[in-house]
Amino acid sequence: MLIGRRLASAALIAVLGLATACGGAATTSTSTSASSSGTAASAPAAAAANANKTLMIADSYGDPTGNWDPMETSLIATEEVLPNVVQSLTTFSTTGQLQPLLATSWSYTNPTTVVMKLRQGVKFSNGEPFNAAAVVYTYNRIIGPAGKKFPVASSFTSLASVKAIDNYTVQFNLNRVDPLFIRRTSGYQTGIVPPQYMQSKGEAYYQKHPVGTGPYVMTNYVEGSSVTLQANPNYWGGAPNIKKVEFQFLPNATSRVSAAEAGSVQLAQMIPPSQAAAIKGLSGYTLQVAKTFTVYFVRIDVKHAPLTTDIARQAVNYAINKQQIISKILNGYGAMVNTVFVPQTFGYTQSIQPYPYDPAKAKQLMAQAGIKPGTPLTFEYDGSNTQFAEVAQAIADYLNAVGFNVKLQPEDFQTLYTNLVPKSNAGNMYEFFWGGGGSLDEDGLAVSSWQTGQYWNPSYSNPQIDALIKDEENTVNQQQRLADFTKINQIIHTAALDIPLYQTDDLWAVSNQVKGFVPPPDEQVRLQTLSWASQ
Amino acid sequence: MGRYLFQRLIATIVVLLGISLIVFFVIRITGNPVEAMLAGTTPTKQAIAALTHAMGLDKPLPVQYWVFLTNMLHGNFGNSLYSGEPVFNLIRVRLVATAMLAVAGLLIGVVISVPLGVTAALHKGSATDVGVRALSLLGISFPSFWLGIMLVLIFAVKIHALPVAGYSSWKSIILPAVTLGVGQAGIMTGLVRSNLIDVMNEQYIQTARAKGLRATAVVYVHGLRNAMLPVITYLGLSLGALLGGVVIIEQVFAWPGIGQLMINAIDQRDYPVVQGGAVILALFIVLSNLAVELCYTLIDPRIKISS
Numbered sequence: 001m002l003i004g005r006r007l008a009s010a011a012l013i014a015v016l017g018l019a020t021a022c023g024g025a026a027t028t029s030t031s032t033s034a035s036s037s038g039t040a041a042s043a044p045a046a047a048a049a050n051a052n053k054t055l056m057i058a059d060s061y062g063d064p065t066g067n068w069d070p071m072e073t074s075l076i077a078t079e080e081v082l083p084n085v086v087q088s089l090t091t092f093s094t095t096g097q098l099q100p101l102l103a104t105s106w107s108y109t110n111p112t113t114v115v116m117k118l119r120q121g122v123k124f125s126n127g128e129p130f131n132a133a134a135v136v137y138t139y140n141r142i143i144g145p146a147g148k149k150f151p152v153a154s155s156f157t158s159l160a161s162v163k164a165i166d167n168y169t170v171q172f173n174l175n176r177v178d179p180l181f182i183r184r185t186s187g188y189q190t191g192i193v194p195p196q197y198m199q200s201k202g203e204a205y206y207q208k209h210p211v212g213t214g215p216y217v218m219t220n221y222v223e224g225s226s227v228t229l230q231a232n233p234n235y236w237g238g239a240p241n242i243k244k245v246e247f248q249f250l251p252n253a254t255s256r257v258s259a260a261e262a263g264s265v266q267l268a269q270m271i272p273p274s275q276a277a278a279i280k281g282l283s284g285y286t287l288q289v290a291k292t293f294t295v296y297f298v299r300i301d302v303k304h305a306p307l308t309t310d311i312a313r314q315a316v317n318y319a320i321n322k323q324q325i326i327s328k329i330l331n332g333y334g335a336m337v338n339t340v341f342v343p344q345t346f347g348y349t350q351s352i353q354p355y356p357y358d359p360a361k362a363k364q365l366m367a368q369a370g371i372k373p374g375t376p377l378t379f380e381y382d383g384s385n386t387q388f389a390e391v392a393q394a395i396a397d398y399l400n401a402v403g404f405n406v407k408l409q410p411e412d413f414q415t416l417y418t419n420l421v422p423k424s425n426a427g428n429m430y431e432f433f434w435g436g437g438g439s440l441d442e443d444g445l446a447v448s449s450w451q452t453g454q455y456w457n458p459s460y461s462n463p464q465i466d467a468l469i470k471d472e473e474n475t476v477n478q479q480q481r482l483a484d485f486t487k488i489n490q491i492i493h494t495a496a497l498d499i500p501l502y503q504t505d506d507l508w509a510v511s512n513q514v515k516g517f518v519p520p521p522d523e524q525v526r527l528q529t530l531s532w533a534s535q
Numbered sequence: 536m537g538r539y540l541f542q543r544l545i546a547t548i549v550v551l552l553g554i555s556l557i558v559f560f561v562i563r564i565t566g567n568p569v570e571a572m573l574a575g576t577t578p579t580k581q582a583i584a585a586l587t588h589a590m591g592l593d594k595p596l597p598v599q600y601w602v603f604l605t606n607m608l609h610g611n612f613g614n615s616l617y618s619g620e621p622v623f624n625l626i627r628v629r630l631v632a633t634a635m636l637a638v639a640g641l642l643i644g645v646v647i648s649v650p651l652g653v654t655a656a657l658h659k660g661s662a663t664d665v666g667v668r669a670l671s672l673l674g675i676s677f678p679s680f681w682l683g684i685m686l687v688l689i690f691a692v693k694i695h696a697l698p699v700a701g702y703s704s705w706k707s708i709i710l711p712a713v714t715l716g717v718g719q720a721g722i723m724t725g726l727v728r729s730n731l732i733d734v735m736n737e738q739y740i741q742t743a744r745a746k747g748l749r750a751t752a753v754v755y756v757h758g759l760r761n762a763m764l765p766v767i768t769y770l771g772l773s774l775g776a777l778l779g780g781v782v783i784i785e786q787v788f789a790w791p792g793i794g795q796l797m798i799n800a801i802d803q804r805d806y807p808v809v810q811g812g813a814v815i816l817a818l819f820i821v822l823s824n825l826a827v828e829l830c831y832t833l834i835d836p837r838i839k840i841s842s
Contacts, residue, residue, distance in 0.1 A: 062799070063791065066620035066628075073618055074572055148589040150619075151572045154582035207620070223628045224791020225702035248701050250789045254684060255700040261692045262699050414804055418570035448578050455570070455578045 054228075055514065057525060058256040058268035059247040063224045068210040069203060070191035071142055074151040076523055079188045081227055081247055084527045085125075086191030086212030089116060089135065090182060094518050094526070096293065096344025096440055098183060102130065102192055102213060106182055108476045112174040114181055120168050122236045124194040125217045132164035137195040139172070146203075152189035155438075179476045183346075183439040215240045215528040225249060229527070241516075241531035257509070260285055266511035267525065272387070273331040279509045289333065290506040290519030294435035296388070297340045298379070298395065298499040299421075299449070303459035304428045306371045313496035315365035316377075316429075317355035319402040320395055324357075326502050329390045334502035339489055340434060340445065342503050344521075346478075347442025347485030352493050354500065362402045373403035378427030380420065383410025388431055391501070417456075424458040432498070436522075442485045443472065450492060465491060547821045551814055555607070558813040559600050559806075567592065568616050568804035590616065592806075603810060612811030617803055622811035625796060630778065630815070632702065633785070633792035636711055637777035641770055643716025644723050647674075648766075651720070652727025653759060659732055667724060674721025683714040683787035700789040711788040715781060719773065723766055730762035737761075768827055775823030779816050 061077035068078070070086050083091070089103035103116040122130040139162040147153045158178035165171050174181060184190070197211050210218055215237060216229035226248045231240040248265065250256045256268040257275045261282060271279055271287070279287045300307050300316070307313050326334040338354040341347065377399060381392045389410065396406035409427060411420060420426040437444030448454050451469050452461040465488055472484035492498070508519045516529045569586045570578060587593050591602075606613060612622035648671075655667035690710060691699040698707050734740065735758050743757045782794025793812065800808035 065615055065618035065796075065799075066625055067615075067618035069619070075617065148585070151586060153589070154573060154579075154586055157582070157585070222702060224632065224795075225789075248703070248789075249791075250700055251795075252700070252786055252789055255687075255787070255789050258684075258687050258692050258699045262695060264691075264699055412565075414566055414571050414802065417574055418566040418804075422570070453580075455580050455583065 054244045054246050055242045055267070055527075055530065056259075056265040057245065057247045058250045058259045058265040058509075060251060060253070060256060060270035061249075061523070062251040063249045066223055067207045068218065068221070069207045070189050070193070070210070071138075071147055071152055072150050072207070074189060077249075080523050080525065081229075082191065082210065082212075083188050083214065083524055084216045084229060084245075085214045085218050086188070086193065086210055087214045088187060088190045088192065089118075089185040091186050092440060092522065094290075094520050094522075096342075096521065098186060098440075101186075102135075103185070109171075111177045111476050114172040114174070115165070116170050116172070116185075118168040118170065119236065122213050123234060124197065124211055124213050125232045125234070126194060126197050126211045128194040128196050128211075130192065130194075130213050131167050132170045133167075134192050134195055135170045136162050136164050137198075138190065138192045141193075142190065150189075152187070155184050155187065155189075177474050177476060179473065179478065179481055180439050180441050180443055183441055187438050216245065235528070237528060240528045242527065245527055260509040260511075263511075265509075266514050267517065268509040269506065269523070269525075271507040271509055273333045273505075273507065276331060276333065276507055279507070282509070284512050285509050286512065288508045288510045288517065288519045290508065290521050291335060291342075292435065292504050292506050292521045293342050293344060293440060294433055294504045295337050295340050295342060296391075296431070296433045296501045296504060297337075298429050298501065299432040300429045300497055300499070301421075301424055301426060301459050302495075302497065303424050304378075306369065306375050307377070307428050309369055310495050311365045312369040312371060314355065315362045315369065315371070315402070316399060316404075317362075317496050317499050318358045318365065319362035319404075320398045320499060320501075321357040322354075322501055325391055325394050329387070329394060330502065330505070333505040333507060335505075337500045337503050339493065340432075340498050340500050341442060341489075342436070345436055345440050345442055347446075347482065347489070349486045349489040351486075352489055355496070359398075359402050366403060371403070374405050375403070376405045376407060377429065378407045378409055379429050380409040380411050380416060380426045381431035382413045382416055384413055385431075392431065395499075422455055422458055429499070433504075442488070443469070446485070446488060447473075450488070450497070460495075460497060462491065462495070543825055547818075547825070550821055551817055554817045555604065555810065555814050556600070558810050559603060560596070562801070562804065562806055562809050563596065566804055568806060571804050572617065603807075607811075607814065612814070613807035615800075615808050616805050622807045623815075625808060626793060626812055626815050629791060629793040629796045630819075632790060633778050633781060633794065634774075635708060636715060636781055636784070636790055636792060637774055639708055639712035640715025640777070640781070641719055641773060643712055644719030645766075645770070647716065647720035648723035648727055649759070652724045653731060653754065655724070655728040656731035656735065656762075657754065664728075667728070671721045671724040671728075674717045674724070676721075677717060679714050679718060680783050680787050682717060683710065683784060686710045686714060687787075700787070702789070702791050707788075707790075711781075711784050711790050714784050714787070715777070723769065726766050726769060727759075727762060730765050731758055734758050734762045764831070768831055771823055771827035771830065775820035778819055 059080060061080055064073055064075050064078040067073055068082060070082060087101050089101060091099050091101040093099050102119050102122065104119050106114060106116040109115050118132060118135065124130060139159065141147050142152055142156055143159050158174045158176050158181060159172060160175040161173045163171050172181065191212055194211050198206055208221060213236065215232055215235040217232050218227060219230045220228040226246055229245045231243045233239045250259060253270065253272050257271060257278060259265040260268045260279060276287055279285055300313050302308055307316065322336060326332065326336065336354065338352045339349060379392060379396060381388055392408055396408050399406045416426060416430065421430060434445050446469055449456045450460065450465050451457060452466050468484045468488050472481040475481060506519065510517050513533050515531045515533045518529065520526065567587060569583055569590065569592060573582055573586065603613065614621055615625060651667050651670065655664045658664050687699055687710060690697045697709055701707050740753060740757055743753045779794060781792060782798060784790065785792040785795045797809065797812045800812065
């Protein structure tokens with residue numbers, strides 16, 4: 001027994017020893033960032049005292065899992081942070097306008113050749129010059145063997161080659177007409193990287209230590225926890241006002257609200273509408289609202305009875321009171337839409353009148369379509385989206401009120417969009433949303449959702465739509481494309497393929513210590529526009 | 536013993552192979568990750584086919600499994616489809632975070648439960664005993680997400696003593712570890728109490744008393760040491776289970792643990808991360824179980840391992 005007891009003690013000590021060792025590791029492994037966020041994450045008084053040092057942002061999208069090479073990911077989590085460090089040739093403004101960034105001007109010299117003039121006097125934050133060679137290097141990575149393994153390559157299938165005309169002029173040679181090419185140069189994945197740095201340090205090093213031409217430099221990245229940026233004093237657009245910024249990855253909404261309540265962050269994004277009142281009542285903070293580029297809608301699968309005819313689908317459009325859904329479920333944080341596009345999308349048609357809420361008209365159309373009371377409808381949606389679950393319930397109630405018998409079917413997000421929808425197994429109708437696909441051009445959704453036989457369109461076929469899509473994809477005349485989209489939108493509206501619901505709002509808690517913040521519609525915080533209120 | 540260890544090693548390999556096989560095929564039933572990756576832009580059929588091919592996901596499944604298996608034997612678990620990051624690196628960082636949380640939580644559990652359990656056992660049937668048992672029940676019954684949020688509201692939002700969430704300083708671990716520890720303490724207090732009551736009725740305790748040892752020596756040297764055996768077993772097994780089981784606490788506190796990583800990977804159909812993570816977690820659980828079994832037989836010579 002003596003041996004037994006000694007070993008028992010040894011085992012206990014071993015367990016406790018392991019605990020101590022790991023506990024020790026906790027402080028060591030995170031000590032690098034303790035000085036930055038540990039200080040700011042205390043009381044509001046301390047936050048005020050430190051306010052001139054670090055701007056703290058509660059980031060809802062989490063960690064972009066270890067890789068800051070722009071080409072290699074396709075994540076909103078990266079898109080929020082990286083454009084402040086690595087810049088693309090063009091960019092979208094908060095009003096959805098395509099603007100020059102590292103390119104100052106561009107033109108199609110013929111339908112398959114794009115020439116871009118580059119900004120002069122720009123340097124990467126490591127001192128390397130930005131020039132045509134860097135652009136050629138970056139785009140060759142994207143269309144080369146390495147880039148093909150990443151989603152970005154699918155946006156550049158039209159790019160055959162890129163060459164430098166002179167030090168500040170590049171020419172993109174396309175293998176087909178691509179009217180979206182210039183818009184695609186705005187994506188963060190096309191961020192221009194410094195060739196010498198990339199080649200001398202290696203791609204693996206770059207993934208953790210990205211370098212670009214942006215207003216900030218990444219100085220500390222604690223995987224899974226936070227990323228810290230320091231102002232780039234040599235930024236071509238002028239040194240930023242705020243010298244240090246830390247994004248804290250807080251995917252849990254309650255944590256973000258608590259962080260604002262504790263005064264440990266100056267900006268917190270994606271505040272749930274249900275918590276809006278708490279932020280409004282918080283001293284030192286305001287609630288600011290971004291109208292995002294994202295529209296939620298219900299998509300109808302035309303293959304399944306009874307929604308196989310235009311009038312049947314129009315009936316369900318008339319039956320739903322979207323305004324009530326916005327005011328009651330979204331607490332007013334959303335806007336009515338007439339189509340599935342926001343006005344900033346290229347191709348948006350303002351003249352289309354949305355189907356008003358008119359249950360009597362819905363019943364009349366149902367009778368006309370031969371739909372009997374009690375006819376079942378299956379409505380599938382992403383079960384993890386608790387807010388949309390309420391919206392789905394409201395939609396079901398509205399449809400039941402005019403005589404349908406709706407079965408709500410929550411699904412796993414990926415299963416719904418990658419298994420059920422493409423195979424026409426998502427019931428009569430399903431939740432859908434679209435945020436511009438990065439290029440804010442209707443083509444992205446039109447092709448995948450309305451073109452015959454495409455990925456998200458297993459059932460609908462309309463030769464007229466196919467012809468219009470072919471036409472808009474084969475011209476760089478944007479007026480002609482706009483005319484094509486107008487026709488497409490009118491056809492889709494009459495066929496009532498979708499039930500446009502609302503444009504979503506993104507709610508931000510903004511500290512009064514911060515000036516110049518414009519709530520972004522695209523999740524990108526444009527840090528160089530910010531300053532401290534005391535400055 | 537040698538033969539037993541050899542048999543366990545073979546069993547471990549079989550378990551890992553079985554898990555890798557199940558995870559590999561089940562995750563593939565749920566859909567092509569490429570479709571999910573392109574969903575945000577323009578998921579045309581052509582783009583999906585091209586990227587699927589570039590990633591090697593269009594090869595026959597047995598070929599893909601063989602590649603995965605042979606790479607794994609070389610310690611290469613592949614790269615995340617979403618970030619290109621080697622899976623082993625991703626998992627190592629997250630596993631350390633979760634292990635820290637699990638160990639700290641268990642430690643808090645031990646610190647709370649041992650004095651409470653001993654006090655209750657020595658005053659069996661008294662008001663103190665009833666009080667401790669009620670506390671223990673309360674600890675087990677608190678849902679961890681609720682307790683976590685309450686602790687945040689009190690210590691971070693009201694008192695401003697600790698960070699709301701995150702992984703930024705040594706202070707960050709306190710609230711998640713306490714949240715975990717309270718639940719563990721609830722379970723362990725009951726274990727310590729009931730085992731100590733049993734042990735205190737053993738003949739060797741009466742012998743110790745008869746020898747005239749001090750009461751504290753009888754309890755702590757002779758009683759508690761023996762009563763801790765099941766607690767240590769529990770600790771060992773919990774450590775393995777907690778590696779994949781503290782995901783709720785990880786989410787409440789934005790603690791970058793392996794549970795969060797795995798859930799995101801499953802959501803995104805990031806095959807290599809799911810496969811590699813499942814195999815590595817399974818390895819840890821199998822090994823911790825094995826360690827406990829070995830400890831147990833060494834601690835109590837009455838238990839023999841026979842092959």
